[in-house]
Every structure is written in structure tokens, then in C-alpha cells.
Amino acid sequence: MTTTEQATGTANGIGTSPRRPDGTGKVRGEFAYSSDLWHEDMLWGATLRSPHPYARIKGIDLTEAVAVQGVYAVLTHEDVPGVNRYGLEHADQPVLAVDVVRYQGEPVALVAADHPETARRAMKRIKVEYEVLEPVTDVVKAVSGEGARLHPGGNIVRHVPIRHGNPNATAEVVVTGSYEVGMQDQAFLGPESGLAIPAEDGGVDLFVATQWLHVDQRQIVAALGLPEEKVRLTLGGVGGAFGGREDLSIQVHACLLALRTGKPVKMVYNREESFYGHVHRHPATLHYEHGADRDGRLVYVKARIYLDGGAYASSTPAVVANAATLGVGPYDVPNVSIDCWGTYTNNPPCGAMRGFGAVQAGFAYESQMDRLAEACGLDPVEVRLRNAMSEGSVLPTGQVVDSAAPVAELLRRLTAKPLPPAPLEERDLRTLPGGVSNTTHGEGVVRGVGYAVGIKNVCFSEGFDDYSTARVRLEVVGGEPAATVQTAACEVGQGLVTVLQQIVRSELGVERVTILPMDTTIGNAGSTSASRQTYVTGGAVRAACLAVREALGPLSPYELGDKVLDETVEWRHRPTETLDPETGAGNAHVQYGFAAHRAVVDVDVDLGLVKVVQLDCAQDVGKALNPQAVLGQIQGGSAQGLGLAVMEEIQTRDGKIRNPSFTDYLIPTVLDMPPMSIDVLELADPHAPYGLRGVGEPPTISSTPAIVAAIRAATGQALTRVPVRPEHITGT
């Protein structure tokens, strides 16, 4: 890859790959994750959850639980002092269930005890009497109004229509397809956890792993009935997020227990509870019709997309908007008619996960492009090149793409890469489908190659006031200039702390840059999601540096003397617009990211086992602020796409999760991930700080359909559902 060094007065600025400031602590085991926190005299909190996807609560008897020795508190909804409703976009979810539970795993009661085992035993002694109700589990039926009404407004959370061009357009070549995407889990490794410490002022200090401190704080103060200044949040070390920490988990519960008992309370979910304790990727049902001329040029796309949001809304409205507005993919399509729904059901709640909405649509539209190629007798890459969007293209929302959109270039980069050599006669078992299970020595193994490309909006959309706050302080310490940066932007593993240091080094020419702990003593930074933090908080830190530089005037940082420069800046990207409720028209997004993949797979067609042999990627990142971290995002995002393609699914039956463990919910291991060859393009977006483009999500979108296309090429099977299971390949 090529990167250009920014002209600066210091090394380790933007465009370089300095070491992470938290790297040494992490490899020594000394970095404090939220689950590592400990306090003298602390208690352990635990959550009693509903075993039923839908039931009426007839009564709760706490008598025996309270009597367990070592138990300090047992709480129900009656103990929630404030508003017993919270939610990211709609406050529709109770902190503790009142009269109804709407999903298996919904919190019903809390226990604080002197040992986690004491808490578990006490929970077993809580008697909840349920009247089990018939759950709503079919997303299409939820849209059509069949079954119980789960919330006062009905079971449709949001419907977004897109109407663009001629709704009655016809075409010479028509391909249709129906697709399904399974429910994927973020499967971050650090479990939901935190420590709440009651304070002398009647408030509480919460140390927690989250993606957005201020939106947590807003929801916590409402539930606790406390003023904002009495609920102070500090980011505990975060063991991955991927969207799964955008909603509350332990936050209010730990604070309730701490305030009730007057003692610090630690809560840590185990892996099984984690599967019930956070939202997942919306499973989707998608019906598509593509019309094109005989040369494969798209005339129209019609689609109906159903996204199952489960019991509570979470970020379903944003997921629906992404799937709808990006529903045709990175292609020029003159006529578009899409309807996209997000629903309430009694399935597990779904919300944000890396690539939210764009991932589900991406699998369907890329599968359709392969069908179109076949119908037109064209190469799959050629049909994509003929329809590839570019700078100046008009999206189905009417929005003009006003920066680089190198879709064709990304695909050409991939076709130019060498393919892996044909397999040897005598192969190492570890390189074969089935691996050391010794299921084949090469017989029945067929190779396939597939391509896909995807589009993702970066930052928050639809008129959201999307901003971040940054404080930069410059002073001379021990004869050397030193800068300190404070934000509330959550470092979840992606390396924001490194990038913020780099920005300050480049802007101020100061090598020593300290990143303060993230907390709510400074203003909102927005969420670590939607590939936005480097853009928005990076932009805010840069703006704060510019303010410091202006205050510095002609002086060099070495000449500050005793003076301390301290500037706080709120920075926002250019505004976006809402979508027209009838047509979906509007300049709703601020930036797009594009990535493309080529997958090479070996498939044991007799057993339906897949080995991804190689997974190559080309992505435009505008400007690689930290090239090593950019590659890390592309590799990690591609791996999650591989997981969705061939193994990852939360399987539900009648609303109940069947596989809440890493034994039964499989994520890729080092044996599943193939080598990757990656091309990083840096085509600056003139509207963004340094020209950068959000990096984290695009590689998760195209990875999945490229792998499935390769399996189709090897097997000839239609494969309309992910994850692809062995029986889909063998047809048995």
C-alpha cells in the first residue's frame, strides 16, 4: 500500500504506524478491563432473566431469595426510582420487567450478594409466576399485523420506502431472488461488565465498557431519577464492541444495586448471559427483482426487505434506513422501488452490528448481481463494472456522491491479483476442508472463486446532530512541550487512542501526547459506531489543536514558559437531511465507504465443508492515518464477514436461543481465516478531516457475498441463505 508522510515537525504523526499507547499494558496483562475492576467491600450483582419469549408476569415472590445468607438486596421493577423505560432511539424497554416479558432473557429481578455463587443461588430462589403467551416470531407476519400486538404502536418499528425514477420500468432481462441472513452475534470477547460505586453526594460513579458514555448517562439518570451531575461515567477497558455495546446492559442495574446497598457493586456476564445481554445483527428476509438490458446494464431494482428487530427497538430505525438507502449497492440504477421494514417480534432484540443494515442488503444485491451476470452470459466482475457507481453518481435517495467512489478500480485491483496456485496432489490436511478431522485427502474437493463489492454510509445520518467534543492542553513539562487530550470517545480496541496522539503530533509538532481516561466530565463525543470516531472525534481533536495553535501565535511550543494553553472545541461534520417519508429522497448520508473482496474457496462437495483458501480485499480509505491499524480493521472486518458466510448464526426456535455458547455459536479461528492480500487506496474526501474515510465497516459487507459467490462457483448450488450450512451445499 502507499501512504504519504504528512509534512510535520515530528515523527509518529499521521500516516505512520506508531505503537499503541495501551499495547504494553495489554500484552503484560496489566490493562484494566471493566471486568477486572475490584473494590474493597464490593458486592456481586446478578440478573434474573425470563425463560420465556413472551409471557405475562402473574407474581414475583422474593421471600426465600432475601433470606439467603450473604444477600444484600433483591430488586424488581418496583425499585426503579425513575422512569422504568429506556432505549437508544425509542424508550420502549423496561429496566426490569413489569407485567410482561417480551423476549427470552429479559431482566426481571436483580440480586446483590457477597459472592457470585451466592447471587446465583439466591436467584434460583426467586419465584416468578408466568402465564406463557404465544410468541410472535415471524418477521413477515409481524409486518402484516398477524399475532399479538407487542407494543402500543403495533409491531412495525419503521417502514422506509424508496421511490426513484419510473416505478413501472420494464427490462429485457429480469432476475429475481429471495434471500435470508441469519442472526449474527458481535461475540466481543470481553463480557458485559462494570463497577458501580455509590458516592457521598447520593450519586454514583460507574466504570463500564460501552460505546457511548453520554447516551448511557442520559438513560441511566432517567431510570435512577437523578440529576445528570450525580451519575458520572468513566470508560472501563473495553474488550471489543462491534455494535453490541451501544445499548445498555449492566449500567442501570449495577447503579440500582449500588445505591440500594450503599456498597460498590460489580457485575460481569458470563458467555451464556452475554448472548442474552446484548442486541444482535437483525436477521433478514429479502426479496429482490433486478431488471437489465441484454448487456447487463441495470434498468431497475425492486426489493422488499424485512428486518427482525426482536422485542425492543434499539437501533432498528437506523438499520432500516441503511438497508433501504443502500439497498441497490454501489451501482447506478435509474429506477428503484424498495420497501424496508423493521419489526417488533418476540425474538432476541437486534440492533447495531458492524455494517448495520448494509450487510444484510449487501448479501442480497450481490447475489442478484451474480444471477444477472449468469442471465446475461457475462463475467460476474464485468456486470459489476458496467454498473459501477462513480463520483457524481446519483443514489436512489437522489443524493449525489460528491467524493471518490472507486468501485470499478477496487474490482480491477482484485482481478489483477494473482490467484493462489492450484492445490498440490499431496496436501497438508490442515489446508483442506474438514482439516485434521481427516474427512478428505482432496477427493471431492472443488475450488471456486467469487467477487463482491459493497457500500456503507459513514457517520450518523438523517439529520442527526453528529458532533464530538475535544480538549487539548499544551504546556512545557521538564523542558519539553507536552500535550494532553481529553474526549469522551470510547476506545473499544480499534486504536482511536493511537490516532488521536498522531493527530496532535502532526498538528502541534509535539511528541509527548497523553490521552486522558474517557469520561463524562467532558462533553459528548457520540458513539464509537458507524465507522465515525476517527472522522468526528479525530476532527474535533484536530480543531482543538488548531485553536491551541492560534493561541500559541508565533511562538514555538518550546517557548511557552509557564503558560498553559487549554482549548475545548465542539466539532461537527456537515449536516445531513431526513428522508422524505413517501419517497425516501434526501441527502441523508455524509460519506460513503467502499470495499471489495475476492474469495477463493475449496469445497468438499460430498460433505458440504468449506475451506476459504484466500480472501483478498481492496478498499478506499481516503487517507490512512495509521496504515497498520487500517489493515487491522480490514482483516478483522473481513473475518467477521467470513463468519457470517459459513458459520455464525444465533439459532432460535419459537423465540428461544438454541446455541448461547462458544461451543455452539462458532466464530472463525486462526485455522478458518485464510491469508489476505489487501490493497488500500487513498483517494481523499475533500469534505473530511485529512480526506479520511471511515474504515471499520465496509470490509464486513463484501466479505460475506464474495465467499458465498465462490462456494456457488464451486458447487453450482443457489445458496440463498447465510450462513451457508453443509446441507445447503450437499442438498441433503
Next chain:
Amino acid sequence: MRLNVTVNGEAKQADDVWEGESLLYVLRERLGLPGSKNACEQGECGSCTVYLDDVPACSCLVAAGQAEGREVRTVEGLADGERLDPVQQSFVDAGAVQCGFCTPGLVVAAHDLLNRVPDPSDEEIREALAGNLCRCTGYEKILDAVRMASTR
């Protein structure tokens, strides 16, 4: 019960240990060594990997009582004072650390591999690390780190 165990070369004692506690729980909550991680607590993710008498093991699957009188070496015991072990340094240098929650287990597993096989092939590295899940990196830079450490 009272547990006597040598951890990172130091004799340790933990009192009032409940019989159902794992070695992982005792290390993290009773001995002040939270470096070994609790990602699955059922032996699937490898994030709690420690040496138990020089053999790597998932400390979540070891009952605390089973460690009585034995020697445990955790990720906290790998560095030589301020100087990182070459495996640790390579993880930092190669960019193999993102969220880092898998890192302690992977560092111990890689450390063990290089003790046994100083110059492993890619297939050997993959096989040795197959019991350690990472959700952030896609493993490419972890492979880079182990290759780098094998040359140091």
C-alpha cells in the same frame, strides 16, 4: 478451603475459597492477577490460558483445588521486569493487539509454541493457536507477531 499455590514464582495463599471456584477466579478475584481473561469460562476461547506446571491450560477449566501445591505462570509472569518477553514485544510491534482481551491467552500459547518449536511453519502456528479466539484482528497480525517473535 485454603489454597496454596505458587504463582509466577511466588508462594501464594488464598483463604475462604469456595470449592466450586476455578483457578481463573482465584487468580483474578483473590490473588489480584486479572491478566488471565474470562471471555467464555468454558474452555472454548483460550483467553484464560496459563502455564500449570509448564503445561498450558485453560485456567477456567481447572478447579482451584486442583492447583494446590502446583506452579502457575500467568501472562503477568512473562516479562523480565520492564523488559517485555519477545512474544509480548512482537505482539505490540506487529499490531496484533486491538481490544487485547484475547492477547494474554494468545501470548502464553505463542510463548509455549516457541519454547517447543523455535522456528514454526505457518501451519504449525495456526494449529498451536487454534484454541485461542480473537474477534478483532482476523489473526493476520497475530501470525505476523509469532513469526517476528521466532526471529528474536
